[in-house]
Amino acid sequence: MKAGARGFDSKLVHSGAQDDAHGSVVTPIYQTSTFAFESAAHGAECFAGKTDGYIYTRLGNPTIRALEDCVAALEEGCGAVATSSGMGAVTTAYLALLKGGDHVVSTASVYGPSRILMEGHLAGFGVASTYADTSDLDAMRHALRPETRMVYVETPSNPLMQITDLFAAAELAHANGALLVVDSTFASPYLQRPLALGADVVLHSVTKFINGHADVVGGILAARDASLLQKLRKMMTLTGCNMDPHQAFLVHRGLKTLSLRMERAQATAGRVAHWLEARPEVDWVRYIGLPSHPQHELAARQMSGPGAMISFELKGGLAAGESLMNRVKLATLAVSLGGVETLIEHPASMTHSGVAPKERAQAGISDGLVRLSVGIEDADDLVEDLRQALEPA
Numbered sequence: 001m002k003a004g005a006r007g008f009d010s011k012l013v014h015s016g017a018q019d020d021a022h023g024s025v026v027t028p029i030y031q032t033s034t035f036a037f038e039s040a041a042h043g044a045e046c047f048a049g050k051t052d053g054y055i056y057t058r059l060g061n062p063t064i065r066a067l068e069d070c071v072a073a074l075e076e077g078c079g080a081v082a083t084s085s086g087m088g089a090v091t092t093a094y095l096a097l098l099k100g101g102d103h104v105v106s107t108a109s110v111y112g113p114s115r116i117l118m119e120g121h122l123a124g125f126g127v128a129s130t131y132a133d134t135s136d137l138d139a140m141r142h143a144l145r146p147e148t149r150m151v152y153v154e155t156p157s158n159p160l161m162q163i164t165d166l167f168a169a170a171e172l173a174h175a176n177g178a179l180l181v182v183d184s185t186f187a188s189p190y191l192q193r194p195l196a197l198g199a200d201v202v203l204h205s206v207t208k209f210i211n212g213h214a215d216v217v218g219g220i221l222a223a224r225d226a227s228l229l230q231k232l233r234k235m236m237t238l239t240g241c242n243m244d245p246h247q248a249f250l251v252h253r254g255l256k257t258l259s260l261r262m263e264r265a266q267a268t269a270g271r272v273a274h275w276l277e278a279r280p281e282v283d284w285v286r287y288i289g290l291p292s293h294p295q296h297e298l299a300a301r302q303m304s305g306p307g308a309m310i311s312f313e314l315k316g317g318l319a320a321g322e323s324l325m326n327r328v329k330l331a332t333l334a335v336s337l338g339g340v341e342t343l344i345e346h347p348a349s350m351t352h353s354g355v356a357p358k359e360r361a362q363a364g365i366s367d368g369l370v371r372l373s374v375g376i377e378d379a380d381d382l383v384e385d386l387r388q389a390l391e392p393a
């Protein structure tokens with residue numbers, strides 16, 4: 001790592017650069033499964049962890065290390081572990097840090113598969129879990145049990161952008177002998193650094209803002225201290241959910257423009273959110289940057305910006321949602337988020353169409369709810385696209 005790379009943007013561009021024999025400015029793709037030892041003694045030292053030498057790509061690889069070191073620097077952690085997907089990171093955190101008899105308190109609106117893995121599979125191994133609105137500190141406190149060993153928080157949450165107070169959550173968790181693990185995917189390290197607020201582990205689906213170009217699926221975890229990092233790395237290598245060198249190269253390439261992409265997307269999102277709030281077809285808008293967001297002040301304290309995710313409710317319900325999806329021309333009809341292209345999604349007719357209407361309502365997914373991941377197109381074009389899609393022919 002180059003000396004003097006201190007500010008976030010300098011770290012973004014320079015952290016993690018790995019030396020190679022030719023002075024490559026960019027860490028090359030070390031597309032190799034295994035690494036030759038210089039001698040039997042060198043091999044023994046590598047296995048004993050006495051040198052930094054590489055052994056086998058599932059255990060570590062210079063291209064993957066470059067990305068891990070960069071994210072660790074951005075998250076102000078002691079190191080990071082890259083995984084094959086965001087769910088690989090979630091699985092690694094669960095399996096590395098929990099055992100039978102433990103209890104977990106989790107954000108109720110947590111990413112669906114994170115909850116299914118916990119309730120449907122870890123429960124069978126004796127890990128109990130309770131789901132609470134963690135944006136409500138009392139609700140989180142009441143969900144704790146003596147055997148709670150992990151508080152697992154997703155903030156901002158999906159789709160309603162609820163914010164959990166990370167500083168308070170860390171205090172609650174630690175006073176109870178539990179770790180605080182944060183899925184920070186919706187914020188990216190550009191907007192929020194959970195480790196600096198007291199979290200023990202922060203994880204991301206790098207598929208979203210970190211890679212930012214909708215062309216890679218991947219995940220990463222960063223840890224507060226070396227003993228946590230070691231547990232995470234060990235579990236990642238045992239479960240085999242390692243990132244691939246080519247994947248790591250692409251993610252690291254995308255990551256370098258995180259600040260530029262976020263600033264632009266966020267500026268456009270602010271404009272689109274204000275515009276939507278004034279539309280007669282729209283019942284309400286949930287955007288962290290609007291004063292109407294119920295936790296606008298907490299967000300301003302905990303995050304360095306409101307980000308690029310907007311949810312809004314159409315007065316016309318299901319039919320209005322379907323019509324909007326069919327009429328947009330610039331925004332792309334797709335799930336996922338955090339890329340340079342604007343994506344639009346209608347949970348009631350798309351991701352959550354298989355969920356019973358009553359359960360959908362309980363999860364805060366109303367029939368007219370639309371989620372927008374704002375990209376970096378011209379703001380005027382996006383507003384015009386939404387206008388022509390919302391206005392009756």
Ligand SMILES: *Cc1c(COP(=O)(O)O)cnc(C)c1O
Pocket residue numbers: 085086087088111154158183185186204205206207208217218219
């Ligand atoms: C997408 C997502 C995940 C899962 O990530 P994958 O890369 O799809 O495995 C986890 N958490 C959040 C908040 C996500 O948005």
